[in-house]
Amino acid sequence: MKNNNSNIKPVVAVGIGAALFFVLGRFVAIPSPVPNTNISLQYAVLALLAAMYGPVAGGLIGFIGHTLIDLSWGGSPWWSWVIASAFVGVVVGLFAKKLDLQEGEFGKKQMAAFTAANIVAHLLAWVVVAPVLDILIYAEPVKKVFAQGAFAAISNIITAVVVGGLLVLAYTKTIAKKGSLDQE
Template sequence: MKHNVIAAHKVIGTIIGIIVFIVLFKYLAIQIGDTSDNVTLAHAWLSLITAIFGPISGAITAFVGHATSDTLTNNGTAWWTWVIADGLFGLFIGLVTKRLGIFIGKLTTRKLVLFNVWQLIANIVVWLIVAPLGDYWVYNLSLGTAFKEGLILVIVNFLMIAIVGTILMKLYQHFFVE
């Protein structure tokens, strides 16, 4: 019985996570200059979702949230290289939060610093390797453009997660974790 309650909790949490991710990603985003990149709180939210529900929930939340947002924005089409990259990002930071045991015991400064170092590494791998190379191979986008947009996302996502994601985790720990 306990396993079923935990599984239902993760499914419902993931669905809510996806809905909030879509709203943050699509409707509360600010475009960065002449790029297709946006400043959004979606990845800060994703860091909390992964810390609560784990890496599979994080991957599903980012993948489905990004694909849905793209589909709503781009006349029914998704930019699949970035959707896949976002799903991988959710998986990576989910694995990090699980490994660090973010909400097991006290949420220490050490855990938060390690989390932010690892989320920076995940951002670099996903947005400076996976997404740009995917854009180059699949969409024939120039490597210069792809890497420029990837670098912008590394910086923006890192800062949003380091600041807002950390605050969300601290608030969650304070109000919901014994």
């Protein structure tokens, strides 16, 4: 019988990740000077879990977590931003194979890849995906959505790279390196 433990981990990661994304996004959001835009620490958790479990888990965490945040405010989800959050999880998750965090390494090369993944993901999500969908779905004013997107991109890049990078570093420090155990 095949061990299903490796199949269960991503499912559990999606559940826990979506819950953490929701809690951080709903209750730890830091107001910003840009209307309807917060400094969002949940993208650090998304960065960590997408890097650990890949694009499917990352996309689901972003999608479910952001949907729950929007629903908790008593309205309907703002789908353009929900999709952008899922997009971030997918893009960062696609870089996961290059990171290979399960080996316990997070040196300069991995840190550069993690940083690049987050910069690309957030720039595309918040400067292209979210504003374009805001215009197409909700007929929002162009200047408004691109201002919100630019602020979201910058603040989310900072939180994902700095806080997410520290989370990844802490995680990799818990993994025993190959050949690190000596026989006595």
